[in-house]
Structure formats: structure tokens, C-alpha cells
Amino acid sequence: MKQDTHHEHRAGSADAARPLLQISDLHVSIPQRKGTVTPLRGVDLTLEAGRTIGIVGESGSGKTMTSLAIMGLLPGNGRVTSGTIEFDGTDLAAVDEDRARRRRGSDIGMIFQDPMTSLNPTMTIGEQVSEGARVHERLSKRAAHARAVEILDRVGMPRPQSIARDYPHQLSGGMRQRAMIAMALVNHPKLLIADEPTTALDVTTQRQILDLIEDIQEEFGSAAILVTHDLGVVAGRADDVAVMYAGRVVEQAPARTLFEEPAHQYTRALLAALPERAVQGSGRLYAIPGMPPNLGDQIEGCPFAPRCHGVQDDCLTGTVQPVVIGDGHVAACLHPGGEEIGGTADGTPAEVAPTGDGPGERASADGADQDVLEVSGATKEYPALGGSIVRRKVGTISAVSDVSFTVRPGETFGLVGESGCGKSTLGRLVAMLETPTSGSLRLEGSDITGLKGREARTAHRRIQMMFQDSTAAMDPRMRIDEILTEPLDIQKVGSAGSRADLVEDLVSDVGLADDALERYPHEFSGGQLQRVGLARSLALEPRLVVCDEPVSALDVSVQAQVLNLMKDVQAEHALAYLFISHDLSVVSYMSDRIGVMYLGHMVEQGPAEEISARPRHPYTRVLIDAVPTVDQQEDRERLFVEGELPSAADPPSGCRFRTRCPFAQEICATAPPVHEFGTEDDSHTVACHFPLPADGSLPVRAGAAR
Known part of the structure; x- marks a missing residue:
């Protein structure tokens, strides 16, 4: 390879x-x-x-x-x-x-x-x-x-x-x-x-x-x-x-x-914060405590000392010079190596956040076992317009096609796929920012498909959204207290005094200082703004939060802090998440169950551990094998595909993945695959005529008609 x-x-x-x-x-x-x-x-x-x-x-x-x-x-x-x-x-x-x-x-x-x-x-x-x-x-x-x-x-x-x-x-x-x-x-x-x-x-x-x-x-x-x-x-x-x-x-x-063999404590802390490390150990992400130093200040001693789990007195003074560790290996650290870094930022042992008894077994606050969200046959089509002078409809763009899934109380349902696969459109449908062309959406048993006016505003209190780019999602002219209070004002929740108290509690819940309320969005880092975005999504005490690529732009240490915070908040508020991302390592860490989308179709869904370890659809295997990881498995055969997604305005017949699938055969071009169960307990389904073996091996590639 x-x-x-x-x-x-x-x-x-x-x-x-x-x-x-x-x-x-x-x-x-x-x-x-x-x-x-x-x-x-x-x-x-x-x-x-x-x-x-x-x-x-x-x-x-x-x-x-x-x-x-x-x-x-x-x-x-x-x-x-x-x-x-x-x-x-x-x-x-x-x-x-x-x-x-x-x-x-x-x-x-x-x-x-x-x-x-x-x-x-x-x-x-x-x-x-x-x-x-x-x-x-x-x-x-x-x-x-x-x-x-x-x-x-x-x-x-x-x-x-x-x-x-x-x-x-x-x-x-x-x-x-x-x-x-x-x-x-x-x-x-x-x-x-x-x-x-x-x-x-x-x-x-x-x-x-x-x-x-x-x-x-x-x-x-x-x-x-x-x-x-x-x-x-x-x-x-x-x-x-x-x-x-x-x-x-x-x-x-x-x-x-x-x-x-990382030597510097900072390097070792970055590696410990990787989602793939937490997934392997079923533990909590290590979050590096504190913040990097202000580069306008004079720095005495090792610059990483205030955040280092192994800091000693001699790290705090003088200038730390690089030391040769081995052939071509130098590190500016007085105490390189040591015990494996793990656990949370405060040094406690790594544990799974207290979000329930396990995948699919979490309970809502009132003990009900009714699904928070039920999506049935959701389809979203847009008109394709043409004409240089007079714009007219020349076709249809199939963004989401006949998608069905459920989200249970207190669980995280991960949604993955390439750009253009329809996952963000599906998220907007769930958040009621778009209306489906056909199909239905039920929130805690109530049909919310196509609601308008007061009924829509009432439903919006139970579904909120956390956006990828918090900077673009916030009015730069509004202070943080105004941004957090705005949904409460629109929904006429409580008195002015109670709203102020609630906003203060929200800021505390997401780990921001009290003075954050008086500042503007441009005064915060990316990770801090995502905390503000999470606080805003919690203001109306929703049952479901749609998280659209919430950590894709963050570096690994800040990402760990935000993901841990999201799990903590989920446990405290009995939240369900629809977590959208193209990063399978992050999705596997956050999710109880995962759905994989390709060109508007849900091609596979099941328990996160099952999907990650034993993918049955070739496209899911492609996504997993394409993820760059620190712990390379060099003896494993990997499945790659070339080219970009076909146009959603003219999707392939039959299985939409067949034009890029190395195992496609004649039937793939003529008959759309239906979801078949891939496990005995019916928890893992795959829409493929020729699903991959459960042992992880790859069959001989057919290379038939595309």
C-alpha cells in the first residue's frame, strides 16, 4: 500500500x-x-x-x-x-x-x-x-x-x-x-x-x-x-x-x-487527546488543561509547564534547550517520556462519560422509552434551474431520498458520509429549517412534518441546532448575553430576571467565565465559540440537538475539550444528539449508533462499535480505510475509490454507489438494494446486493458494468 x-x-x-x-x-x-x-x-x-x-x-x-x-x-x-x-x-x-x-x-x-x-x-x-x-x-x-x-x-x-x-x-x-x-x-x-x-x-x-x-x-x-x-x-x-x-x-x-516514542510531554498530550485512542480504550478523551500562553507576554521556563501533567520545579525557570534523544530526534523537555498520559484534564482516571447504561439503553429524564425522533421515508428534492436569461426548471436534484432512522432518548446517532451525500440537508430537515418533499418526521410521537407558525415555534423549543461555524452563526454586533437570551425572548420564556439567571447558568455549564457575557464573538477562540454555540442550543431545554460538523475546524486538544463537554451536557440534560460529521473517528467516539449516507441514501446503519469494526457496505469500508490514523495497521488490506460523487441531479440507476464500487455487478445497475439485516439481533442493516463479510476480509473485485 x-x-x-x-x-x-x-x-x-x-x-x-x-x-x-x-x-x-x-x-x-x-x-x-x-x-x-x-x-x-x-x-x-x-x-x-x-x-x-x-x-x-x-x-x-x-x-x-x-x-x-x-x-x-x-x-x-x-x-x-x-x-x-x-x-x-x-x-x-x-x-x-x-x-x-x-x-x-x-x-x-x-x-x-x-x-x-x-x-x-x-x-x-x-x-x-x-x-x-x-x-x-x-x-x-x-x-x-x-x-x-x-x-x-x-x-x-x-x-x-x-x-x-x-x-x-x-x-x-x-x-x-x-x-x-x-x-x-x-x-x-x-x-x-x-x-x-x-x-x-x-x-x-x-x-x-x-x-x-x-x-x-x-x-x-x-x-x-x-x-x-x-x-x-x-x-x-x-x-x-x-x-x-x-x-x-x-x-x-x-x-x-x-x-x-514521543519524548516531549506536549507531544504525548496531543496523542492522548486523539479520538481513536479513546475509542480503542472505551474511555474519555484526554483534554489538555488550560490554554496556550499569551504570545504578547514574556515566557519564563518551559512554555508548556503550566499545562503539563508532569511539571517539576526546574521546568518553571530558565530557558529549556533542545536535547538529543536519539538519531534525528531532539526535544526541548527537561523530563521527557514517563508514564502514559490518560484520564481527564484534572488527572482523574479515564472513564466513559456517565451518559447511560450503554448504546440504546439510555433513558430520558421521565423514564419514557419512546423514540425522541422518528424519520420515515424522508425525501428532499430541489429544482435544477437552467437558462442564461430566463431561469426555468430543467431537472430535479435528489438531495435526500427515502431515508428512515430513529434517535432514542439520551443517545447520539452519528451521521457520516462525503460532502454532498445529503447529511447536512437531512440535519436541516430534522431541525425544521427545511420541509421534506415527502416522508414524515415525528418528535416524541408528534408529527412535525411541515409545521408552520405557532406550532412550528413550539416544536423548535424541543429541537435545536449546533452549527459548524459558530462565528458565521452569530451576529458580530451582539454581546454573548444577547445571543443567548435571543431564543428565550422569541419564545417568551420566563421574565427578564429569570432569563438573565438562566443565561448565567448556561455559561457556567459550558465552562466559560462570567465575563464572557459582556464580550463579543470576535473576542473568543474557535473552541470558546463552540461552547457558546452549545450554550445557545441548550437555552430552550431541547430534547434533541442537531450537531452539524461541530468540531471539524478545531485542533485535536480543543476538539477533545468540546467533545467531552458535549457528553457531560448530554448526561446532565438527558439530551439526544444527531451528530453529523465526515470524521469517523470522532463519530465513533461520540455515537451509540451510526448511519452512513451516500448520494442521498442511507446505505448502512447500526451500533457504532459494530459499524466501525465490521462494516458491511463497501462504501462504509471506504470511509473507514480513508481515515488517516496515527496507529497505522500496515498488514490490513484497504479499500479505496477514486473520483467524486456523481451528480445528485442525475444519480446512477440501481445502487447509487455502483459507479465507484469495485464489487459492482449487473444487478447493481438495475435493482436498487434494500436494507437487509447484517446481525442476528436485527440491529445492523445494510443496503447492498453483495455486503462485505463480517470477518473484515475483502472479496475478489468484480469490476463489472458501471
Whole structure:
């Protein structure tokens, strides 16, 4: 398997004579009105030609700032105050700006995190990809366009000639990311910097993009810096890993060494916070206590000491210098290694949050065993419009098709699938933000399908929603107390005094300080805003909360805090969750039962442990095998598929997955599969003509008609 052999394949490709990139004692400062922020405080980093280094750490650790310093893209009045950035014999921090710009433009390419905000909406894809070749290689417009089409084809863009004439808004997320990669590669750079290149992508598209970056590196002989908070990504893709904290590299080692024998206590804490570690031990996520230091303050001693479970007196003073641990392995830690980190942030043993007796056995507050939510045959179709002048209906987009499932009192039902599979649309149907085309939804036995007016407002009190992007979901002009009070005002709950008391209790329940009520959304971090979002969803004391990708944008340590909080709140308030995500590790940790969606259909559902360990539908197996994990199972055969989802405006006949399924046969094209029970107790169902064996083996691939 390609991912498993990555380290061995590239181990001998480095130029031993001189590193391609050598960063030494790099300091960056950004003057502000209230003082100077120092986001980089003595960064040391080495990258040899042809190799890949992953830079990981929490938000604010300095990973992105390091890549921006290399590219000369520091924000505002930020500047390098000391240190060197030696790239292929040139100190980019010391030479004049014109020379540095020429080196960066021709020899270094950068893939940014959000292609939609990085691409120019007024320029075609071809114009943007060719721009670098015209500026730095002085190619004619025709030659640069030909180069752009060639690169677009090389990065796997379908119909590159046509795509070159399209604008960014006309492309899917995966295609926009491919366009960004093409822009970075147009001058065949020696160094490729990828800053969170797959954060917003689902796991199958993520794997395709990472495979593409790796293939391009091998073809061009480029070195790469992979900046990410996803430890699983660097575990499978990087030769070496640098862990950053508070503007410094606190540990650097070969990837396999770092993940098998982490030395710095911060690295070990990050690994302990991974959902896959909790799932394996059926325990609670380890949450790193406290917050990273303020980078405007002077830091004495080890910067991680205030949050370290193994801190000792000598960690609190002086400057902690890197120490050689082994071959290529250095760590700035006075007491490396030690006992395995686990348990909660306060040091108590790891236990499953007290949310009930087990999957499917939780009880509601009044002891009733009636389902909180029953979805029967839910279908949502949208008109597909065409015409350049007069818009008219030319077809139908099948977003959700005949989906049925239940959510029980106090349980979490996880919903997973690729982008475009219909899971968020289904969440909006459940939250009554959309009306189904057909089918029904029942909340605690009452039909809520198509309710309007006062009846709809009453039902909304029992169903609330937690959004993916809390920043976009909150009015930036409203204080937090106003944001939390708003649903109470709309529903006319209690008096003004009782509402104020309730809001104070909510803030306390989600672990925010009392002064949070007087602040505005922009004054909070991403994790804190998700806590506010959870508090708002609890204001009306709902029975069900629809959580749409609530932690997808958070780094691993903050994610652990939010997920643990959600479980605690669930137990305290007897909540049921519909938890929507493309991350199966997170869904497996949070959920009692899981439903898997593909192109509007529910293809498999059952107990979370059963789905994760013994998937029966090929698509579920694809999702599981595409998840990058730190603990690689190299002896396991993995199932991958290529390409993006078919159009929901023209879904395939029969089984909608058949066009990408390696086991498809003739019947898959003519007869839609029905849900069949995959377990003796009827708890695990799969809609597939040829379900996978329960022992995890893969049958011989048919490769029949698609």
C-alpha cells in the first residue's frame, strides 16, 4: 500500500551535502496597539531536498506563521527580528525583497488552507494558474495558458481545457483545492508548502489530495512542508515531524520515531487527546488543561509547564534547550517520556462519560422509552434551474431520498458520509429549517412534518441546532448575553430576571467565565465559540440537538475539550444528539449508533462499535480505510475509490454507489438494494446486493458494468 511504504520509499532521496531549507533561531514580532506579539520565538527547522516534514501543534502554536515567514507573507507590520531562513543557499530573511520574491515565486509554491478565499473570484482558473508562469518565467500568454492546462491535467482535473475557462465558484471543494495545487506547481518548485490543505475536505477527497501532493513531489523531486493539526495525516505522509508550541519547535524526529516514542510531554498530550485512542480504550478523551500562553507576554521556563501533567520545579525557570534523544530526534523537555498520559484534564482516571447504561439503553429524564425522533421515508428534492436569461426548471436534484432512522432518548446517532451525500440537508430537515418533499418526521410521537407558525415555534423549543461555524452563526454586533437570551425572548420564556439567571447558568455549564457575557464573538477562540454555540442550543431545554460538523475546524486538544463537554451536557440534560460529521473517528467516539449516507441514501446503519469494526457496505469500508490514523495497521488490506460523487441531479440507476464500487455487478445497475439485516439481533442493516463479510476480509473485485 502506497501510504504504508512512503517513509521507506523516500528515505534516501535527501541531499546529504546541504539541507534545502535551514531555519535557525527565527524570531518574528508583530507590533500592536497594546504591545508586541511574538508568534515565533527561536524556531529551528531543517528540511532536506526531496523529503517531507510535517509541522503540527495547536492553533496559535506558530505553524502557519513559520510557513508565512518562509514565503514573505507575514501579516501587516510583522517582521523577522532575528534568525535566518536559508533556502538553497540564499538567506531569504537577509536578501533584498526583489531577490527574495524571485526565489520564492519560482522555487517555492504554497497551497493555502481555504481555496475559496485564496482564489480570485473575478479571474478564471486558467488565468490564475498561468499568472505565476507569466510573472516569473516571462512566458507569453499563450504559452502560460498551455502550461496551466498541462498542470491542471497533471493534478487530475477533469476536462482541464474547460475548467481553465471556469471561475472558482463553479468548482467543488476538491476541484478548487486541485486548482490551488496547480497554481503552486506551475513553476515546478523545489519546495512545496501545504498549509492545512485538507482541513475542510471529507476523508475520501482528503486522501486523493494527499496522494496527489505526494505523486507531484516524486515527479518533480520537490521537498514539502505539511502544516496541519491532523496528526494522522503527518503520521502517514511525512518523513519527519516537528511539533510546535508557543512559537517554538519543542520536538522534531522521524515520523515513525515520534509517534512510537514521543519524548516531549506536549507531544504525548496531543496523542492522548486523539479520538481513536479513546475509542480503542472505551474511555474519555484526554483534554489538555488550560490554554496556550499569551504570545504578547514574556515566557519564563518551559512554555508548556503550566499545562503539563508532569511539571517539576526546574521546568518553571530558565530557558529549556533542545536535547538529543536519539538519531534525528531532539526535544526541548527537561523530563521527557514517563508514564502514559490518560484520564481527564484534572488527572482523574479515564472513564466513559456517565451518559447511560450503554448504546440504546439510555433513558430520558421521565423514564419514557419512546423514540425522541422518528424519520420515515424522508425525501428532499430541489429544482435544477437552467437558462442564461430566463431561469426555468430543467431537472430535479435528489438531495435526500427515502431515508428512515430513529434517535432514542439520551443517545447520539452519528451521521457520516462525503460532502454532498445529503447529511447536512437531512440535519436541516430534522431541525425544521427545511420541509421534506415527502416522508414524515415525528418528535416524541408528534408529527412535525411541515409545521408552520405557532406550532412550528413550539416544536423548535424541543429541537435545536449546533452549527459548524459558530462565528458565521452569530451576529458580530451582539454581546454573548444577547445571543443567548435571543431564543428565550422569541419564545417568551420566563421574565427578564429569570432569563438573565438562566443565561448565567448556561455559561457556567459550558465552562466559560462570567465575563464572557459582556464580550463579543470576535473576542473568543474557535473552541470558546463552540461552547457558546452549545450554550445557545441548550437555552430552550431541547430534547434533541442537531450537531452539524461541530468540531471539524478545531485542533485535536480543543476538539477533545468540546467533545467531552458535549457528553457531560448530554448526561446532565438527558439530551439526544444527531451528530453529523465526515470524521469517523470522532463519530465513533461520540455515537451509540451510526448511519452512513451516500448520494442521498442511507446505505448502512447500526451500533457504532459494530459499524466501525465490521462494516458491511463497501462504501462504509471506504470511509473507514480513508481515515488517516496515527496507529497505522500496515498488514490490513484497504479499500479505496477514486473520483467524486456523481451528480445528485442525475444519480446512477440501481445502487447509487455502483459507479465507484469495485464489487459492482449487473444487478447493481438495475435493482436498487434494500436494507437487509447484517446481525442476528436485527440491529445492523445494510443496503447492498453483495455486503462485505463480517470477518473484515475483502472479496475478489468484480469490476463489472458501471
